[in-house]
Amino acid sequence: MNHPSHRQAEARLRILGPDGAPAANQTIQIDQVSHQFLFGCGAFDAVAWAKTRDEEQKAFLAERLQKWLALFNYGTLPFYWGRYEPVEGQTAYPETMAAAKWLREQGVQVKGHPLCWHTACAPWLMQYSNAEILRRQLERIHRDVTAFRGVIDLWDVINEVVIMPVFDKYDNAVTRICNEVGPVRLVREVFDAARESNPEATLLINDFNTSPAYERLLEQLLEAGVPIGAIGIQSHQHQGYWGLEKLNDVLARFSRFGLPIHFTENTLISGEIMPAYIEDLNDWQVPSWPSTPEGEERQAREITEMYSVLFAHPLVEAITTWDFNDGCWLKAPSGFVREDNSEKPSYYALKKLIHEDWETHVTLTTDAEGRAVFTGYKGGYRLHSPLGSRTFSLRDRLEETIQLSGDQES
Secondary structure (H helix, E strand, O other): OOOOHHHEEEEEEEEEOOOOOEOOOOEEEEEEEEEOOEEEEEOHHHHHHHHOOOHHHHHHHHHHHHHHHOOOOEEEEEOOHHHHOOEOOEOOHHHHHHHHHHHHHOOOEEEEEOOEOOOOOOHHHHHOOHHHHHHHHHHHHHHHHHHOOOOOOEEEEEEOOOOHHHOOOOOOHHHHHHHHHOHHHHHHHHHHHHHHHOOOOEEEEEEOOOOHHHHHHHHHHHHOOOOOOEEEEEEEEOOOOOHHHHHHHHHHHHHOOOOOEEEEEEEEOOEOOOOOOOOOHHHOOOOOOOEOHHHHHHHHHHHHHHHHHHHHOOOEEEEEEOOOEOOOHHHOOOOOEOOOOOEOHHHHHHHHHHHHHOOOEEEEEOOOOOEEEEEEEOEEEEEEEOOEEEEEEEOOOEEEEEEOOEOOOO
């Protein structure tokens, strides 16, 4: 298995006992407890879990979420305007904040998705003029980014801008304002609103279009000074795995901007592949879409290969698989668990990568000066010895003196 060196760092530790003397010739156990890299998945079930009062449903979702937590450290929560605020002034803030706080308590970073999108937009906006729609769009961003600041500090600020001005499946408020002010100005305004509301946030633009059109848009936005924190790339592969050639081509073309790359919405299915003639994935409406044993083995192989390529790339900072369980968007068999919460081969394949191949656990013996050296994957660590325990972070090359104090961690 490939072990990319840029994901690792050297730690040179000097261990002192509780009395301040070197912990000489001590056996120490060093265990990685968190990853710097963002291994993510859609976490919409956390909102449903926080909201439901049905005890049976709550228990079912709790079981699913525990399996989710055994894999991931990064979750995406829904902020689709039409869903988050279906009636003007009535938002899903209580259950969404409860879900976000719960995830953070479990050590999970949280991203909100999305703040501006022409699809799933609030229909009540249509009564207003374009100028008023834009004002309310910016007001919405200020409201929600401010309300969640410190809990959610990553945002898909705007979604699918390449198609936004020419989207013609139905009239909507955001396409209207995009057509009036132009994509560059709209993106700049929504990013500025998000940046004003949370200067520390990581702000993404996100798109399924990986053609040169997205590259041209990014060029225009960067020339206009838009503060893009990361490039979001959707990879819904309902019509089959991209394969290494396309994957490496996309990485090469979007790497030229020198910005972090997040694979924001990844889908690999474990059933029959959607026909190639379908142009808009949403047009594939089927009563059921079963997972198959052969498809599940294929999905596990493809996930292993794709994650390995992305984890090895120096600009990729996050991978988010869109559906944790089968039967979500388009009823696709796209999850790591089936609809009954039973784990698929892809669950164990990804668990092996994240929590075995790419996680560091070492036993060392300190020298006469209490020194120990190891190279590990970047993230959070726990050091344990007979003299006590401590936690520390490995982000870059680390030289640190650690004093143990009984069993207390700090």
